[in-house]
Amino acid sequence: MQTELLLACAALAAALISLPVYHWAVVKPALTRQAVLLGTHDELLGGGSQAASKRLASLEALAAELQAQAERADSRLRELDAGSRTDLSRTGFVRYDAFDNTGSELSYALALLNREGDGVVLSSIYSREDVRTFGKAVRGWKPASNASAEELDAIAKARDAST
Secondary structure, three states, X not given: OHHHHHHHHHHHHHHHHHHHHHHHXXXXXXXXXXXXXXXXXXHHOOOOOOOHHHHHHHHHHHHHHHHHHHHHHHHHHHHHHHHHOOOOOEEEEEEEOOOOOOOOOOEEEEEEXXXXXXXXXXXXXXXXXXXXXXXXXXXXXXXXXXXXXXXXXXXXXXXXXXX
């Protein structure tokens, strides 16, 4: 029985002696490699001394703010796009002599249209005795009533200005 007790104590002593050796030879290098990898991971995330979880949280907050800014910009773009449908940004202007006895091209046709070709064409006809001004509605690049060649030319110039 004493032999068995001695053998058990010897086994326990061997285990206690081999435990620090195992820790020094296997566990410590693995923990060192893991600490180096964790430090590299934190550096790659740009945290430096900041923990990776804090850096990820700040990146998530930044992404949420950027998403909110993009949504605000998209909303503003839709507002501007809706407003641009009704603006009169397409213009065409033609000067001409309405009568043979007048010069200097004092008569004109002015087309004021939106990007869909809706708006008005204004004409001013100059003669030596008086000046007359006319306005005609335009829908889809076509005048609502008969138009002169100069008015049609002004509408064509406004249409060409849209491209």
